[in-house]
Amino acid sequence: MPRARTVRSSSYAAGRRDGWREGWSIGWREGAAAAAAAVFPPAVPERLPVRVLYVPQGFEAIDDGMIGALQLHAAELHVADPTRMAEMAALIRPDLVLVLNGLHVFPEDHLEQVGRIREMGIRTAIWFADDPYVTGQTVAIAPHYDAVVTHERSTVELYRSLGCAEVHHLAFAADVERFRPVTPPAACRCDVCFIGQAFWNRVETFDAIAEELADLKVFIAGGLWERLKNYKLLKKAIRPGWLPVDESVLHYNGAKIVINLHRTAAPGSDNANASGLPGLSVNPRTFEIAACGAFQLTDRREDLESYYRPGLELETFGSPAELAAKIRHYLRHEEERRRIAVRGLARTLREHTYTVRVGSLLRLLGYGG
């Protein structure tokens, strides 16, 4: 039956052609990203004459990056649990006690401990990672430290107005040991991926594009997504609850498009933004997605262009309609998509690693020599 054979082989051939094209594009990104990461061996910075006691927040993606980078930069590094920071400082007598964020897991006597450390003549600095969303709490903490660093530019003036003598703005970065290009297992591959809590502004956006997403292979991870009006439509795509960081790396790597949508700074909406200050700066996730060599589609924050060139190193959207249109566009334009992704990775490896950032931090704090 020659005719049947033709149909059989042509359907196989058509599948092969389509599969090859998609596989090529995805493979190209993974290969190019692997090469980009390989040709940017982490720089070995010059050691600065400062002994640091670092107090982690329990944000493993940031803490590990900070600790790794401080080990390269500082003459000596010790890490202390928040409950014992004063005790450790008394034993070690560092030049600087550097605290990350100072919320959540920090004990009730956190500020008394800071006071005791300063009485020992040891300098203290805190780097806030959740501004402006938690300014209701941070305003009570900041004045107890010698130096305040915030990743949110809009809050610098707030801390100054409280009488803080030394306030700096410094963005976070990506831990490129953890967030890196990998070839993910097939189960982690999808068209569109979003990882994060379903804050109300995110719910609105995803409700608006739910129909668009319903035809695609989507992966959404995080809590509270049952808030969606279109929950049923996207239920299949949602993995409820917190996703371990190392799994998020696989999903960023497996997605053709990774969405980044900052939480809203509007006071009272899922936050403790008592100051009512806007969010001008980008979240750490911006750097983490880019560090995986993933194609990132992010909402626009005022500071974004200081870190990445939109249209070249990532893409942006200003409305749900624009988000939906760009998802459609970039799923069709594979070459454009993968080149942007790899350029974003290269920029990250050059400028947005913790090694680079901690160097800037120590210089801001006056240890640059």
Place this chain on the structure above:
Amino acid sequence: MRVTAAARKRSVRSRAYAGRYAAGRRDGWRDGWRDGYWMGLCERTVRAAETPLPVRDVHVMYVSTGKGFPYSPIDEAVAGSLGQLVTRLTVVERKEEAPSAAAAVRPDVVLFLDGLHVPPDIPDRIRELGIRTAIWFTDDPYYTDITASLAIHYDDVFTLEANCVEFYRSVGCQRVRHLPLGFYPGHFRPQNAPADMRCDIVFVGSGYWNRVAFFDQLLPYLAGRDIRIIGYWWERLRDYKQFASKIEGRWMTPQETALVYGGAKIVINMHREPDDGTFNSNRAGIGAVSPNPRTFEIAACASLQLTDVRNELAAYYVPGREIETYASPEELAAKIDHYLAHADERRGVVLNGLYRTMRDHSYARRLDAMLGALFG
């Protein structure tokens, strides 16, 4: 609704169609991913090796070798690369017109390539105009009988063969420098070769006697291997009949050669002997220590190169890290076996070699060195 037999048949058929389509898609995806991953690695490695070269404010006149129409590959490579390095480039197609063209536009230098077929009165007439002339000998030491008498007609002599520098000085040339050839990224770069151009092992080149003798010993080791030999004169092989199906006696354009290199896992490079009797004018018996241009071209196409050793090779590539070498048919056969079995190791050497090639061995980089020697 009643389901007719025909409709049922249609639905079965369409399910079968979908199944075959899905199977094809799976296979295609796997192959596409593999090819794409490799090209992604290669292209990014090329990008990482790119370093900008200065543009010099000089006017160079390049006299095309006139060996091909419209441009022979080497003319295209040199003219194409020079164009990126100088503010003004004039290309003269016919060597006879070079003196009048030079008189008309007064370039800072007139550059000839090869020069075997350029009558000495042409550079003489240009020098009489007070215009500097330079020649780059690209076939040394194989034609030194002829080039010896030509070289003294030029102000500056460049030779690809380090061993020939002293030779030209001894015949009276004042300024002689060693300048190896390179590769032209417009011709040789990593590409995704179509399936029918892929094989495990390839050799491209003519069957000079030294090569024939070597392959007579090598081929028995490779009897079951997927090998191709492309070039003239291979009917000289002892076991020609046995291997005839793997041999194609033809010439290829650089573009096709690049695809053949890129489609092979391993490319063999074997230099000509300086005393090869086939087509040679080297009575002075000058040895050869510099690698041939093919060394760079193979490496630029991102295939594993197994080359015989020329003394100077280590100045261009780190053996074992950026290239592999052999000294005997047995060693070549053993290394072929090894690198076919150890794909990751092979790809590692290839990428290191590709990076080195793109960074250091392009025609543009060589010509930048030439311009530096000429103009500082």
